[in-house]
Amino acid sequence: MSDARRWFALSSPFPMKRGGELVGAHLAYETWGTLSAERDNAIFILTGLSPSAHAASNADDPSPGWWEDMIGPGKYIDTNQWFVICANTLGSCKGSTGPADTNPATGQPYRLDFPELTLEDVANASHELVRSLGIERLGCLLGNSMGGMSALAYLVQHPGSVRAHISISTAPQAQPFAIAIRSLQREAIRLDPNWNNGHYDDAHYPEAGMSIARKLGVITYRSAMEWVGRFARIRLDSEQREEDPFAVEFQIESYLAGHARRFVRSFDPNCYLYLSRASDWFDLAEHGTGGVEAALKRIDVERALVIGVETDILFPLSQQQQIADGLRANGATVDFVALDSPQGHDAFLVDIPRFGAAIAGFLATL
Amino acid sequence: MSDARRWFALSSPFPMKRGGELVGAHLAYETWGTLSAERDNAIFILTGLSPSAHAASNADDPSPGWWEDMIGPGKYIDTNQWFVICANTLGSCKGSTGPADTNPATGQPYRLDFPELTLEDVANASHELVRSLGIERLGCLLGNSMGGMSALAYLVQHPGSVRAHISISTAPQAQPFAIAIRSLQREAIRLDPNWNNGHYDDAHYPEAGMSIARKLGVITYRSAMEWVGRFARIRLDSEQREEDPFAVEFQIESYLAGHARRFVRSFDPNCYLYLSRASDWFDLAEHGTGGVEAALKRIDVERALVIGVETDILFPLSQQQQIADGLRANGATVDFVALDSPQGHDAFLVDIPRFGAAIAGFLATL
Structure with a gap:
């Protein structure tokens, strides 16, 4: 490359x-x-x-x-x-x-x-x-x-x-709304047992925490108005759905999952925490x-x-x-x-x- | 009582x-x-x-x-x-x-x-x-x-x-924005290892997942405008802070933590999942x-x-x-x-x- x-x-x-x-x-x-x-x-x-x-x-x-x-x-x-x-x-x-x-x-x-x-x-x-x-x-x-x-x-x-x-x-x-969002993103990563106080590796990686953080990010990066037009209440085809009773059902959920999947392993969780906190500190x-x-x-x-x-x-x-x-x-x-x-x-x-x-x-x- | x-x-x-x-x-x-x-x-x-x-x-x-x-x-x-x-x-x-x-x-x-x-x-x-x-x-x-x-x-x-x-x-x-928020709340609960596919008990309880779900709820229940006036960038007193480098620092974070603390054990996680999903389904x-x-x-x-x-x-x-x-x-x-x-x-x-x-x-x- x-x-x-x-x-x-x-x-x-x-x-x-x-x-x-x-x-x-x-x-x-x-x-x-x-x-x-x-x-x-x-x-x-x-x-x-x-x-x-x-x-x-x-x-x-x-x-x-x-x-x-x-x-x-x-x-x-x-x-x-x-x-x-x-x-x-x-x-x-x-x-x-x-x-x-x-x-x-x-x-x-x-x-x-x-x-x-x-x-x-x-x-x-x-x-x-x-x-x-x-x-x-x-x-x-x-x-x-x-x-x-x-x-x-x-x-x-x-x-x-x-x-x-x-x-x-x-x-x-x-401002406090942005601080609240970023603080919650950091909390999701830190609460993931695999974060392990920053000592994760590829085999034990805070995927769940990073996924929540990224999805919350995407939710706040876009707008409700855009999504009404783009996703409305469209559901996935039944063959795309998992058996899990709480699995992804709506396209909007699948869209967020896709964003999370692409991000989780491509950005270092500790770097994310440092940059996120730096944003909160900025004044x-x-x-x-x-x-x-x-x-x-x-x-x-x-x-x-x-x-x-x-x-x-x-x-x-x-x-x-x-x-x-x-x-x-x-x-x-x-x-x-x-x-x-x-x-x-x-x-x-x-x-x-x-x-x-x-x-x-x-x-x-x- | x-x-x-x-x-x-x-x-x-x-x-x-x-x-x-x-x-x-x-x-x-x-x-x-x-x-x-x-x-x-x-x-x-x-x-x-x-x-x-x-x-x-x-x-x-x-x-x-x-x-x-x-x-x-x-x-x-x-x-x-x-x-x-x-x-x-x-x-x-x-x-x-x-x-x-x-x-x-x-x-x-x-x-x-x-x-x-x-x-x-x-x-x-x-x-x-x-x-x-x-x-x-x-x-x-x-x-x-x-x-x-x-x-x-x-x-x-x-x-x-x-x-x-x-x-x-x-x-x-x-609508999709509300679905996205609720789906993420449910995911936070479900990703908590203590949720255990619904088989938690008081000793092994999905506190982390419920905490994230509740904080995300409170963030979307209030408004950025209210918080600018109410919390601005006010920090906790230093004696209120923990040593953890990513611990709560701003009043808005402490406010969310208080909401989560009061909610986590007072509402059953599986009930939360069922009612949240029912809301997404409503049309x-x-x-x-x-x-x-x-x-x-x-x-x-x-x-x-x-x-x-x-x-x-x-x-x-x-x-x-x-x-x-x-x-x-x-x-x-x-x-x-x-x-x-x-x-x-x-x-x-x-x-x-x-x-x-x-x-x-x-x-x-x-």
Whole structure:
């Protein structure tokens, strides 16, 4: 299998916000397009909780990426014009250093010995990578979902490092509904006896906990409205059903089961716990005094595009409005786009035509 | 402990919709007020999934009921005027026959040998009870949440048996978002090794699964908006926290844990599975042809009050509107009330002043 990933060695030791440090850590990243001589055409993408750095196909890895229809030559984020960088998040398990990797101090996997991870650490690691590529100032920093929170952490910690910002379906601080959902996802994993306080292996793996966590995720990533149209009360054919009296019966249940099946073994449970908790911890208000509004007002970008979705129950539109208002308060020119996509929080991965039009339109003005 | 419950023996055998029958089954119920000589002042209440028949205090049981501020002398449902009956749902574990009870055929608990339960069975059992009290026609049939679905089953199966209907935060058929949530709750219970295919006991009890199911319930019963105001990002005091790196940290997590703690041992897991599945199965469209609208149109009541809450994500306002429109189509005079209570689906248990005003106002016109 071809691999387009490059590896960037973080400064060592790399200090972590809540204490501790990483020795010999690295980020996996991919790029598309060409950095201009002026080094002013770079777009850095900060991802949600689970995606890899492979946002789109490229020469070294022609397999489709998670934002395949968004990024490429002639696409909405046009790599004939822009130099696009996407990194796997620090603490993840898709090439960047995280809890599933070997702790050089012990020669064993970190597991729960990985230092406490925050989205500020994610942002700082990303900033180091950007600087290592010779980029003093990003043309655009784009973050969606958890990546949008990481982007706000990047902006508030590294003033002057970004010209324009695209914020998608995210939050300036975690709110209690989202905390409740994520806390329950973590609990499902931790209650699985196979989690074993982080000491699972392939033969004893917390499948049940990961399955519940993923299904709960998918439930909150989409919208009730979408599902009424898509699944209604359609049942599986009788030959698809198991004998178990409580087995899957409706298509919606089968859809969730499929999502869980594809995810459970492809994402490390401890990494999931660390990134999920980092999302709960995120609060831009911790940067300075005066709360979220004041912190947003301290962010200096020239231009911003803030996109939210009306059917998003995890990162509600009101939080996107809050980000737009806050950035505007510091003099940035901000476009706020509220989309009525039925796909909820996941719309940025699905409703590419509408998101793409908004993003391409914004990029064209830079 | 005093007990106001009375027991009604169902016809035996009592036939179940999906096959099988119950022998020697009974319903537990309580009453408030006095049945008039004309027997025309009875209100029957069909409950949500977990409440008991003890809707309010009375002489035999002065402990507060689950709708204490709603029902009583001089209260919104005024028992000086109305004779109020509330039964524990068939299949539940608060006195009525359900999976936790002894199967007379074996002398052992039914567990998963209990016949498949539907809300039509719940309705038929309730109708038998009403008839046994000498009531040919209810003054009002009131159902909230799952009880609202049972009420629609009652109405469609027993034409002419009800004069007025109050429908609260319910659904004429289960939609995929609600199915997804309930399916995941059942999965959490079933994946708990202590569930043991229904063969748990007090020493080996599916606490973890029940805890996840209840927390997920509470998350979907309330609203994100309420929690922003109520919990925001308030953390527990450090002395309240455990050492576990993923232990409860935010007040919202502690709130959910408290709800789970109170519920886990007070509701039988197999009963929960049966009632939850019955809710998913409910589809008024199964009664006749032409879909939900046609089925609603076949229901004959003189008057109806339909109440929904804008922040309810489990039983959305659009479904309340559908019920109101459907009943109106058969000539009933229908009051539709959309409340902006912040408490979501649970508002009928919490926002008593607003629900009470609507209910009392409606009852005054009967």
